[in-house]
Amino acid sequence: MTLLKMDGITKVFPGVRANDQVTFDLAPGEIHALVGENGAGKTTLMKILYGLYRPDAGTIRLRDEAVSIKNPRDAIARGIGMVHQHFMLVPPFTVLENIILGKESQTAGVLRLEEPAREIAEIMTRNGLPVDLSARVEDLPVGLQQRVEILKVLYRGAEVLVFDEPTAVLTPQEVVELFKTFRMMRDQGKGLIFISHKLDEVLEIADRITVIRRGQVVKTLQRAEASKPLIAELMVGKPVFLHVEKAPPSPGKVILELKGLRQRSPRGNLVLEDLSLQVHAGEIYGLAGVEGNGQSELVRAITEQVRLESGDVALEGVSVLSWDVRTRRDRGIGHIPEDRHRYGLLLPFSLAENLVLGRHHRSPFVRGSVVDSAKVRSYARESIASFDIRTPSELTPANALSGGNQQKVIVAREMRFDPILLVASQPTRGVDVGATEFIYQQLVAARSRGKAVLLVSADLDEVLSLSDRIGVIFKGRIIREFAQGEATKEQVGLCMTGERQSA
Amino acid sequence: MRRTKSKYRVLEALSPILGVLASIVVLLLIAMAIGEMPGKTLNAIYKFTLANASRLATIFSLAIPLFLAGLAVAMAFQANVFNIGVEGQYFIGGLVGALAGIYLKLPAYLHLPLVVIASMIGGALWAAIPALLKVRMGIHEVISTIMFNNIAAALVNFLVNGPLSGRGEKSLEPQTLKIQPTALFGKLNHWFNAIGLNVPAHVYLDYSLIVAIVMGFLVWFLLYRMRQGFEIRAVGTSLEVSQYAGIRVKRVQMTAFLASGALAGLVGLQEIFAIRGVYTFEIAAGLGFDGIAIALIGGNSPIGVIFSSILFAFLKQAGYGLQLYTAVPNAIIYVISGLMILFIVVTNEITSRYIRALRRKEAA
Numbered sequence: 001m002t003l004l005k006m007d008g009i010t011k012v013f014p015g016v017r018a019n020d021q022v023t024f025d026l027a028p029g030e031i032h033a034l035v036g037e038n039g040a041g042k043t044t045l046m047k048i049l050y051g052l053y054r055p056d057a058g059t060i061r062l063r064d065e066a067v068s069i070k071n072p073r074d075a076i077a078r079g080i081g082m083v084h085q086h087f088m089l090v091p092p093f094t095v096l097e098n099i100i101l102g103k104e105s106q107t108a109g110v111l112r113l114e115e116p117a118r119e120i121a122e123i124m125t126r127n128g129l130p131v132d133l134s135a136r137v138e139d140l141p142v143g144l145q146q147r148v149e150i151l152k153v154l155y156r157g158a159e160v161l162v163f164d165e166p167t168a169v170l171t172p173q174e175v176v177e178l179f180k181t182f183r184m185m186r187d188q189g190k191g192l193i194f195i196s197h198k199l200d201e202v203l204e205i206a207d208r209i210t211v212i213r214r215g216q217v218v219k220t221l222q223r224a225e226a227s228k229p230l231i232a233e234l235m236v237g238k239p240v241f242l243h244v245e246k247a248p249p250s251p252g253k254v255i256l257e258l259k260g261l262r263q264r265s266p267r268g269n270l271v272l273e274d275l276s277l278q279v280h281a282g283e284i285y286g287l288a289g290v291e292g293n294g295q296s297e298l299v300r301a302i303t304e305q306v307r308l309e310s311g312d313v314a315l316e317g318v319s320v321l322s323w324d325v326r327t328r329r330d331r332g333i334g335h336i337p338e339d340r341h342r343y344g345l346l347l348p349f350s351l352a353e354n355l356v357l358g359r360h361h362r363s364p365f366v367r368g369s370v371v372d373s374a375k376v377r378s379y380a381r382e383s384i385a386s387f388d389i390r391t392p393s394e395l396t397p398a399n400a401l402s403g404g405n406q407q408k409v410i411v412a413r414e415m416r417f418d419p420i421l422l423v424a425s426q427p428t429r430g431v432d433v434g435a436t437e438f439i440y441q442q443l444v445a446a447r448s449r450g451k452a453v454l455l456v457s458a459d460l461d462e463v464l465s466l467s468d469r470i471g472v473i474f475k476g477r478i479i480r481e482f483a484q485g486e487a488t489k490e491q492v493g494l495c496m497t498g499e500r501q502s503a
Numbered sequence: 504m505r506r507t508k509s510k511y512r513v514l515e516a517l518s519p520i521l522g523v524l525a526s527i528v529v530l531l532l533i534a535m536a537i538g539e540m541p542g543k544t545l546n547a548i549y550k551f552t553l554a555n556a557s558r559l560a561t562i563f564s565l566a567i568p569l570f571l572a573g574l575a576v577a578m579a580f581q582a583n584v585f586n587i588g589v590e591g592q593y594f595i596g597g598l599v600g601a602l603a604g605i606y607l608k609l610p611a612y613l614h615l616p617l618v619v620i621a622s623m624i625g626g627a628l629w630a631a632i633p634a635l636l637k638v639r640m641g642i643h644e645v646i647s648t649i650m651f652n653n654i655a656a657a658l659v660n661f662l663v664n665g666p667l668s669g670r671g672e673k674s675l676e677p678q679t680l681k682i683q684p685t686a687l688f689g690k691l692n693h694w695f696n697a698i699g700l701n702v703p704a705h706v707y708l709d710y711s712l713i714v715a716i717v718m719g720f721l722v723w724f725l726l727y728r729m730r731q732g733f734e735i736r737a738v739g740t741s742l743e744v745s746q747y748a749g750i751r752v753k754r755v756q757m758t759a760f761l762a763s764g765a766l767a768g769l770v771g772l773q774e775i776f777a778i779r780g781v782y783t784f785e786i787a788a789g790l791g792f793d794g795i796a797i798a799l800i801g802g803n804s805p806i807g808v809i810f811s812s813i814l815f816a817f818l819k820q821a822g823y824g825l826q827l828y829t830a831v832p833n834a835i836i837y838v839i840s841g842l843m844i845l846f847i848v849v850t851n852e853i854t855s856r857y858i859r860a861l862r863r864k865e866a867a
Binding site: 303304324325326327328329330335337342343344345346347348349353357358360361365366369370371373392396397399400 | 728729730731733734736737740741743744746747748749750751859862863865
C-alpha cells in the first residue's frame with residue numbers, strides 16, 4: 001500500500017512550468033527525500049500537496065483513494081502536515097497557544113489549555129522535542145521555534161509530514177536528535193518527506209531519494225544505490241566539487257577586535273558574556289555554535305549600534321561603538337545578513353538599486369544629491385556579469401529572481417564595496433549547490449585580497465571547510481578556538497553543546 | 504526587451520481603468536435599483552462633466568486642491584508614514600499663508616511666492632509635532648494626526664472668531680481681514696483661451712495650478728531622481744532593510760513627514776487666495792481625507808496622483824449631475840469612490856502578480 005501517490009503533477013505559472021509530469025510516492029514508515037536546486041520545483045510540489053496551489057494536471061492519491069486537496073485545512077484534515085522553512089508562528093503568542101491555534105477547544109467560551117498542554121507534553125517526550133510551553137515564541141531561538149512547528153504538526157495527528165529544509169537551522173547534535181525523532185515517527189508508520197540541500201543528511205536518513213530538476217523528476221534512487229556525487233550530479237546536471245581550494249593562511253594585523261562584550265536581552269538574561277575574539281587581515285574566522293547562543297547579538301554588535309553592558313568593538317584599533325550603521329559601512333564593515341528577505345534586499349526595487357544599496361549616498365552613484373542612474377546601471381551590469389547573476393536585465397526587480405540569485409546579488413554588493421571586514425552570516429542558507437560553490441570562492445577570494453572575514457554559519461561543514469580559525473560560541477561566550485586542521489567535525493560539534501574539553 | 508518593458512507598462516496602466524469601469528457598472532446597478540435607467544444616469548453624468556468646455560474646465564479646477572492633497576498624502580506614504588493629518592495641516596497652512604497675505608505689504612512678485620512659502624511652513628509646522636512624537640517617542644502618527652486635525656479645526660475657529668477676526672468687514676460668517684491685492688491669485692483662463700481652449704470666466708484656473716504643477720514635478724524629481732527620495736522609498740518598502748543598509752530611518756521619516764505637511768499647507772491656496780480673498784472657518788473641509796483616497800488610487804506616485812485627482816474631481820462633478828437630473832443622491836459618489844479604491848486595489852494586485860510571474864519566467 002502506498003500512503004501517498006502524486007501522479008503526473010503539472011503546474012504552470014504564467015509561462016513557467018514549475019512542475020512537469022511529476023510523479024512522487026510515499027509508503028507508510030518511509031522517509032523519502034526530495035532534493036533539487038532552488039527553483040527546481042520542490043516547494044511548488046509540496047504546496048500542491050498542502051493545498052496551497054491547485055495542480056493543472058495530475059492526481060493525488062492518499063491510501064489509494066483519489067483526493068482533491070482544496071486548501072491547507074483540507075490537507076490537515078486528511079493527515080498532511082507541513083513544517084515550513086519560514087515558520088508560520090505568531091510571535092507574541094506562547095508556545096502552547098501557537099500549537100493549539102486553529103485546533104482550540106473550549107468550555108463555555110473559555111479556552112481549554114490544560115488538556116492540550118498534557119497531550120502536547122506527552123508528544124514532546126515521545127518524540128524528544130522539549131520546549132517550554134509558557135515561553136513566548138518571539139523570545140525563542142530559531143531552533144526551538146522549529147520544534148514548535150513540528151509539535152504543531154504532530155498535535156494535529158499528521159500521517160504524512162513534509163519537512164522543508166528542517167536542518168538548515170540546527171546543530172549537528174540537534175540534527176541527530178531530529179533524526180531520532182524522524183526514525184521514531186517512521187517506526188510509527190508515518191510517512192516523511194524530507195527536503196534538504198544537505199546531501200550527507202539525505203544519505204543518512206532517507207530510504208529513497210527523488211531528485212528534481214527544472215520541474216521534472218530526474219530520478220528516484222534507493223538509498224543503497226545513491227551516493228553524494230551521484231545526487232549532486234543529478235541535481236545540477238553537471239559534476240560539482242564542493243571542496244574549497246585555498247592557499248595556506250597568511251594572517252596580517254588585527255582588523256576586528258571584540259573585547260569583553262557583555263549584553264543582556266530585554267528579559268534580563270545574559271546573551272553575550274565577556275565575549276572576546278580577534279579577526280586578522282587575510283583570515284576567515286568561523287563562528288560555530290548552536291543557533292541562539294549569541295551569534296545574532298554578536299553580529300549586531302559589530303554592524304549596528306546596540307546597548308552593551310560593557311566591552312568594546314574595534315575596527316583597526318578604533319572603537320566603533322559610537323558609529324551608526326552608515327558610518328560603520330562607510331568605514332569598511334560589509335555585512336551579508338542572515339535573513340536575506342528580511343534585511344538584505346528591497347524586493348520590489350531593481351537589481352541596479354539593490355546593488356548599490358548602502359553606498360547609494362556616495363560617489364560615484366550620486367552627484368550632489370542627484371542619483372547618477374547611468375552610473376548605477378553600468379555598475380550594476382558589471383556586478384551582474386562578474387558575479388554571474390542570472391537576470392534578464394539590471395532593471396529587473398529583485399523579487400523576480402530565485403533565492404540563489406538573490407543571495408548572489410547581496411554577495412556581489414557587499415564584495416564590490418570592498419570592505420576591510422566582511423561579516424557573512426549564513427551566507428549559503430537555502431542556496432543551491434552551484435551558488436554555494438560560487439559564494440565560497442568569493443569568500444576565499446576576499447581572504448586572499450587581505451580582507452578579514454567573520455563567517456557565522458549553522459552549517460558546520462561550511463565553517464570547517466572555509467575557516468582558518470574556528471571559535472565555538474556557547475551561551476554568549478567563545479568557549480574554545482580551534483586552528484584549521486586541528487578541529488574535527490565531532491570535536492567542534494561536541495564543543496557546541498558546551499563541552500569544553502573534547503575527547 | 505523594449506517590447507516586454509512596455510507590455511508591463513500597459514498592464515500596469517490597464518488595471519486602474521478596469522477598476523474604474525467596474526465601479527461605474529456598480530453605480531449603474533445602484534441607480535437602476537433606485538429606478539433610474541442606465542441611459543439616464545450616464546446622460547446626467549455626461550451633462551455635468553464632459554458635455555462642454557465649461558464643465559471640463561471645472562473638473563480641472565476642482566482637481567487642483569485634490570491633487571495637492573493627494574500629493575501630500577502620497578509623499579508621506581512613500582516613506583510608510585500615514586499622514587492622516589493633511590486636513591489639519593491645510594487649515595493651519597492656509598491660515599499662516601493668509602496672515603502673510605493680510606499683514607505684509609510687499610510688491611506682488613515677492614508677495615505671491617511668500618504666501619505660498621508661508622502656507623508650506625504653516626503646514627510643515629503643524630506636521631512637525633506628530634512627526635516628532637513619532638520619531639522621538641514612537642507615538643503612531645495615525646492617532647496623533649487625527650487628534651491634530653481636531654485641534655487645528657478648533658484652533659482656527661477660535662482665531663478667526665477671536666484674535667484674528669476681521670471685525671468691520673461686512674460678512675455673515677467669521678473671517679479674517681481681506682488679503683492684500685498683491686497676494687491674490689489671478690486667473691490663467693486667458694492663457695488657455697489663447698491656445699484655443701475656451702475656459703469660461705467663472706472657472707478658477709488660477710495661479711494655484713502653477714503651484715500644483717511645480718510641486719508635482721519637484722516631488723517626482725525628489726522621489727525618483729534624488730538620493731533622499733531613494734531613501735524615502737527604501738524606508739517605505741522595508742524599515743529593516745533600510746536600517747541594515749545604513750539609511751538613517753528616523754531622519755528620512757521626519758523629512759517625508761515635513762514635506763508632506765508642507766504640501767498639505769498648499770491645499771487651501773485656491774480657495775483662500777483665488778476664490779475668497781479672505782480666510783474663513785468655512786473653507787472647504789474634507790480635502791485631506793479625499794487626499795488619502797487619491798493617493799491610494801494613484802499608487803502614491805505623483806503621476807498617478809494627477810490621474811486620480813482628476814478622476815475624483817470628475818466624480819464630484821458627476822455627483823452634482825446625478826443630484827440634479829436623477830433621483831440618485833449625491834452621496835452615492837462617496838460609495839462609488841470607496842468601491843473604486845477597492846476595485847483598483849484588487850485589479851492592481853492581480854496585474855502585479857501576473858507581471859511578477861512574467862518577470863520570473865523571464866528571469867528563469
